[in-house]
Amino acid sequence: MKTIILKTASTYLLPVLLLFSIFILLRGHYLPGGGFVGGLIASIAYVLHAFANGLSNTKNLLKFHPGFLMPVGLALAFLSGMAPLLFDMPFMTGLWYPEALPVLGVIGSALFFDIGVYLVVIGVTLTIIFTIADTI
């Protein structure tokens, strides 16, 4: 699609949407949101960019194949689940850093699990959509 309005808008929307996805990701522990929704929003950002600027430009922007995010995210989620084992607690027990950090708030191992989910969702969604877009 070659409309100058969409092209210009998508350049600005990409960082905004990515920031928003991170906001949704962080918000997700007690409120609606979380890694899955955040990941979807982040992939929407890239899909929109691909619509406006063409798939090859978006691929250049990403620098690596989105499929690579899947094992990375899975590994992160796996490690966050494994961490409590070091403290002799069952798998996936929530570990919390006692003091609240500025902006982020209280951080625990659940956050890293959610970041893992976030990365996996981006990886899967973009791989699927890019593959479909490639074959059309």
Added chain:
Amino acid sequence: MTQQLVIYPLLLQLFLSIILMFSWSKISWQRVISIGGGFINIAISIWLFVYIWNEGIQTVQAGNWAAPFGITFVADSLSVTLVLLTAISGLAVSAFSASSIVVARLKFGYFPIFHFLLLGLNGAFLTGDIFNLYVWFEIIIISSFVLITLGGEKAQLEGAVKYFTMNILASMIFLTAIAVLYGLTGSLNMADLSLKVAAIENRGLVEITAILFLVAFGIKAAVFPLYFWLPASYHTPPSAVSAIFGGLLTKVGVYALIRIFTLIFVGDVFLQDTILVMAVLTLISGGLGALIQNNLRKVFSYLIICHIGYMIVGLGLYTEVAIAGTIFYLIHDIVVKTNLFMVGGLIYRITGTNNIRSLGGLYKEYPLISLLIAIPLFSLVGIPPLSGFWPKISLITAAFTAENWWVIGAILFASLLTMIIIAKVWANVVWKDKVELPKRLNFRYFDKMTNIRKTQLVAPIIFLSLISLYIGFGAEHVQQLSTRVANELIDNQQYIDAVFKTGQNIKP
């Protein structure tokens, strides 16, 4: 360390899948990681098995949420036995697939998905939460969809559509049943459900819920009226995939049936009669189906159905001897069925076809391989002292005690059918004169392979045959194990106590 031992098999499989995904395009690494991981998996499973054997039922509360609120992983004798068998079959199949599956298929992530499948199987065997069981079933079927369609041949896709449709339907029914059960009791923990379901006064509703579960797991286990998807799809993927499907996937359905009907819905005469009728019809129709097939793997597919009947029979009779027979049969069947499909794959590699009519002369060309093939084939029939013989004694004894002549008749008839079928397979494939087939272009025949590849094809079959022989000749040990499992299943208070006595695990 040992406190968390229960979930180590799960963690290992997840870890292996992640590592394998990182080495996505390096096929030679993937082969090494998968086979090496298989050995580690067996070591961990044996460790877990011995631990449970000595210490009794162990539990892990995931996330440190106490039962019945969190997800509990329970390792009782049945679970760890199946985890061990999964590890054994898993190793054999990963070695077999390293050689028999073409590189084009391996490149699309065969090994990571294979280990996700094993993760799902281990999870289904170890979980003590019924919704979590559903989630593991989903992991299993998603992985199996990928494995069954990988390669994208026309026949494969046709088989996959049938497989997909029936499994999605089964999952929907399973989910509905869970929803109804949750509405009735407000709990999802199986031990908790066992207590709460027993206290419900509206027995009609409980019975209907149980029937929903029976249909859902019946589709997955391929019992009588619900099995038609299995022979339509199991012969389409590569033999390594069929091996793991035939060996383990239907057995997950059987495992779920055993678990649900010994723990949650217990002592309902109507249900037991229903299960018995289904079992008898499964035995007969599966056997008759196999009789007329000419494709080797289709024959084996029908035999899977036929032999699921033996396991369900024990559940329907519901005495300790009968359940012990069921468990023994389950142990024997997982090993033998995995082996049979690999044998099918080996014959396919040697001759280029799986059609019984065009096969032949195997004994003249490969006498040692023919003798090797004899072990799983005759174990399946149950020629004493091979492994299929012993569980049938338990089942027939139990049926005799219950004076259920129909069941005895069906068991014997199905054994006879199996014998006729195996004799037909043996005579046609091994003894008949060789049929000259036109050589296929671009096909990797067995005799053209390097020695490593040949070993990777034959060694897993030898390995599983040895295990089969052990089950046959060391039947005393396996019978001891089956009796213990049966005892735990009948006296389900042990399971419930183990789930709820977890106070010592929880730290404030």
